[in-house]
Amino acid sequence: MFLAIREIKKEKLRYGLILTVVVLISYLIFILSALALGLATANTAAVDSWQSKSFVMTKDANGNAGQSLLTTKQVDQLSDDKTAKLGITPVNMKIGGKRESAQFVGMNNEEYIAKNLQLTKGNLPKAANEVVLADSVDKDIYGMGDKISIGLSHTKYKIVGYAKNATYNTAPVIYGELAQWRIIKGVSDQFQGSVVASKTSQSVDDKALKTYSYQAFINKLPGYTPQKATFGLMIGFLIVISLIVITIFLYILTVQKLPNLAVLRAQGIPNLFLAQNTLFETFFIMATGIVVGALLSALTEFGIPDSVPMAFDWGLMGLIAVGLMVTGLLGAIIPIRVISKIDPVSVIGG
Amino acid sequence: MREEKLALEHVTKQFGQKTNLVTALEDVSLAFKAGEVSLIIGPSGSGKSTLLTILGGLQTPTYGSVRLNGHDISDLSTKEAEKRRLEQIGFVLQAYNLVPYLTVADQFKLVDQVKPNNNLSQDGFYKIIETLGIQNLLNKYPGELSGGQQQRVAIARAFYTDPAIILADEPTAALDTARVKEVGQLFANIAHDEEKAVVIVTHDDRLREFSDNVYKIVDGKLSNTD
DSSP states (O other), rough: OOOHHHHHHHHHHHHHHHHHHHHHHHHHHHHHHHHHHHHHHHHHHHHHHTTTTTEEEEGTTTOGGGOOEEEHHHHHOOOSSTEEEEEEEEEEEEEEEEEEEEEEEEEOTSSSSHOOEEEEEEHHHHHHHEEEEESSSSSSOOTTTTTEEEEOOEEEEEEEEEEESSSSSSSEEEEEEHHHHHHHHTTTTEEEEEEEESSSOOOOOTTEEEEEHHHHHHHTTTTHHHHHHHHHHHHOOOOHHHHHHHHHHHHHOOOHHHHHHHHHHHHHHHEEEEEEEHHHHHHHHHHHHHHHHHHHHHHHHHHTTTOOOOOOOHHHHHHHHHHHHHHHHHHHHHHHHHHHHHOGGSSSSS | OOOOOEEEEEEEEEEOOOGGEEEEEEEEEEETTTTEEEEEEOTSSSHHHEEEEEHHTTTSEEEEEEEEETTEOTTTTTTHHHHHHHHHHHEESOOOOOOTTHHHHHHHHHHHHHOOOSSSSHHHHHHHHHHHHHHTTTTTOGGSSSSHHHHHHHHHHHHHHHOOOOEEEETTOOOOOOHHHHHHHHHHHHHHHOOOOEEEEESSSGGGGOOSEEEEEEEEEEEEOO
């Protein structure tokens, strides 16, 4: 620690540069994690709010609720007091000259999903032409009491409330009556919904149907899994890059100091003391870089526009910080090995 | 009779094997006593530096033994050899003696970090830095000092652990004649006043007048003594 602190103090430019690189890497990792989490949340927030353990839909839909059509018979077979029928379809909602992509979710007010819905304002739809919108929509455009057009329906729907955590596959959700789903989607009345959600695990005998667990349902959301994998890879690569950067930097610094370190070894300064200094130096660089990166990320959270889906989970950030720190300390292994191999004889005579 | 501090007995050092075998030192026996300055002179490649590294426990002899304060140190572990060097031997080398990012004062504090006890007292420390004329350089970095000033700080640093033996490798290589006389006199004073054994490996004949013994090494053999 003694040597590390003084070296950092004396070589401000050198350490300032490497610190800048570590700050930028950790900042990038935090921002990417927040974006990944934000996008994941925008994909799954509505599904999470339904608090369901399993979902049944047609096998041919391949896990895409918007493609599933359940017949009255199928729905009746599955329904009990722990299930909720949902009609999900991607739509355009229109008001004035504005159009926006959304997901219509038809539900029954007597079933658990509607009962569990957390409204930030207003009430559940009580009439066929009433809807509740995601509270993330621009309320200057979609104001309380305003009327909107949805999908293929000719009905004008009145906004009677806003729901919390109401995004599905990154689009805002429009909650309405289940019967309206058929009209909006333009399907015949032999179909009763697209998904039967349940608070418990469901098993189905009908070979045309398939049960998805909560996680399987989420993973089947269009684009969700590749998006998650892409972000995971980017974050992984950045962590590896930080490992390489810190290793190269410490290695070069150590090689530059070899004659001085050899003299110190000749003078009897223990190997362990020199290794501990390198380890502390690494810890200092990584800890400072991570803290500054996290502070910059927190500042970014305030400045970022609402249209960018970012979510900061400080628990996750903490885990990433620990990962970065461990990676940085691993980067000190090679320089420490170089120090342990120094031959003090090399500085004597010629 | 003066106390023997460091001694080599029939020391041979060989490098390589079979046809590549090189004998750097051959059957060298020497003893260095407290209160004496000993010069080891000889041409380049004669084995002087090898001798110094063996005396300092940085290398072990192929044959023979090395005694430090009466204890055989020929076959110590790296850790034990480090400890002996730190506690009993002060090294002054030709270059790179000082850590570039430590002030002169910190060069001594570094020693306190690894050897908190039995270093020079505060009075002893100020006496030595005044003798060396470096008392006004304590807040300077090595890069701000001349070659001569750096070497004087290195000498003070070697004395700071209050070692029984000082081993110096070409300590006057970077100094002008006036400074060589100062440094030579300093080594002599410390050896005589503090009862230290000072061993200097050098090409520099200007140090002869300050020495008590001169040993010449040629082709790895002790050729003659003055």
